Amino acid sequence: MIPKTNKKTKRVEGIATEATAGIKAIFPLIFAAIPIGLLYGAVATQKGMSVLEVTLASALVFAGGSQFVALDMWHYPLPIFTIAFATFLVNLRLVLMSFSLGPKAHKMQGLRKYLTFFFLTDETWALSEQRVTQKPLTYSFMLGLALPFYASWTLSSALGASVGALIETPEKWGLDFAFTAMFACLIMGFWKGKSTGITLLVTALTAAAVYKLVPGAWYIIAGALAGIISAAIQYKPEPPKNDKQPLP
Amino acid sequence: MNTLHLIDSTALLCILAMAGVTYLARITGLLLLRFVKIEGRLEAALQAVPPAILMAVITPVAIATGPAETLATGITALAATRLPLLAAIATGVISVVILRLFMV
Numbered sequence A: 001m002i003p004k005t006n007k008k009t010k011r012v013e014g015i016a017t018e019a020t021a022g023i024k025a026i027f028p029l030i031f032a033a034i035p036i037g038l039l040y041g042a043v044a045t046q047k048g049m050s051v052l053e054v055t056l057a058s059a060l061v062f063a064g065g066s067q068f069v070a071l072d073m074w075h076y077p078l079p080i081f082t083i084a085f086a087t088f089l090v091n092l093r094l095v096l097m098s099f100s101l102g103p104k105a106h107k108m109q110g111l112r113k114y115l116t117f118f119f120l121t122d123e124t125w126a127l128s129e130q131r132v133t134q135k136p137l138t139y140s141f142m143l144g145l146a147l148p149f150y151a152s153w154t155l156s157s158a159l160g161a162s163v164g165a166l167i168e169t170p171e172k173w174g175l176d177f178a179f180t181a182m183f184a185c186l187i188m189g190f191w192k193g194k195s196t197g198i199t200l201l202v203t204a205l206t207a208a209a210v211y212k213l214v215p216g217a218w219y220i221i222a223g224a225l226a227g228i229i230s231a232a233i234q235y236k237p238e239p240p241k242n243d244k245q246p247l248p
Numbered sequence B: 001m002n003t004l005h006l007i008d009s010t011a012l013l014c015i016l017a018m019a020g021v022t023y024l025a026r027i028t029g030l031l032l033l034r035f036v037k038i039e040g041r042l043e044a045a046l047q048a049v050p051p052a053i054l055m056a057v058i059t060p061v062a063i064a065t066g067p068a069e070t071l072a073t074g075i076t077a078l079a080a081t082r083l084p085l086l087a088a089i090a091t092g093v094i095s096v097v098i099l100r101l102f103m104v
Helices: A007-046 A051-060 A064-072 A080-105 A110-119 A122-132 A139-162 A175-189 A194-213 A218-234 B009-032 B040-047 B049-062 B067-080 B085-102
Strands: none
Touching (some): A007 A064, A007 A122, A007 A139, A007 A175, A051 A064, A051 A139, A051 B009, A064 A080, A064 A175, A080 A110, A080 A122, A080 B009, A080 B049, A122 A139, A122 A175, A122 B049, A175 B049, A175 B067, A175 B085, A194 A218, A194 B049, A218 B049, B040 B049, B067 B085
């Protein structure tokens, strides 16, 4: 069939190109997410969650870090308020991520923006920020990123929950460390020199102290705030740039 | 609780609460944007947000679990500067398995 080169096919092609770019970008991360999803499902069933509950949690919350933190507190009767609060604390970073990415998503109309931002995670956010350094951020690109990632997270959690008992000792295979390893890699992606090192050190020391002394998930927000404040203190205003060439 | 039950109403409520606060976090930034201008010191602070939060999240394992985990986190971070993501994660996982054999 010969494609008609009218406006509509051009638009469809544009959507396809953007979506493909998104899928290509997220592809390697799917392989990082699947073992973690399997592990989440397996640990969750050991904590007493059913397969349906695990699947719903992954499909509706779709934020792995907070889902793991919630598992730590998953004892019956469930402390709903404490779990919801801890979830919010762990996910407070999403406020800052959407704050940073929002203005760069200006091509998206209202409702579409609020739909794609449901899929905001460390990974989709980092790849979107990377994308806007080269091209404007589109709805198709973000869905191309988000949907395969969403599907693999939800399905691997469900699978992990179904065959959970098979992975009885994840420590033996080092799988419990995969999550930490992934975050350590993502951290290095934000490295900008010595000041980042200081921020990380301040964060880690504060988080470790609070983790040892205060029960619950407070260490996350306490550590992060200490690091953010140290970055604000380290800030030096750049000398005003001479954008304008002196007039001849 | 056993894993044979389909769904428990308290668990469902808990999952919905988690989903609600998470979506709220995802769109709060969009809503805040209408009121704040990001520049200067605020911008520097915002740029530190992702690494600081990620660091805080992994601190219990990276710093407060044991020497094997701390060393493996360092190795992973180094690997991340040279290898693609998946290879760096694999390096971290393999090194933690080996280190745990020697350090208890």
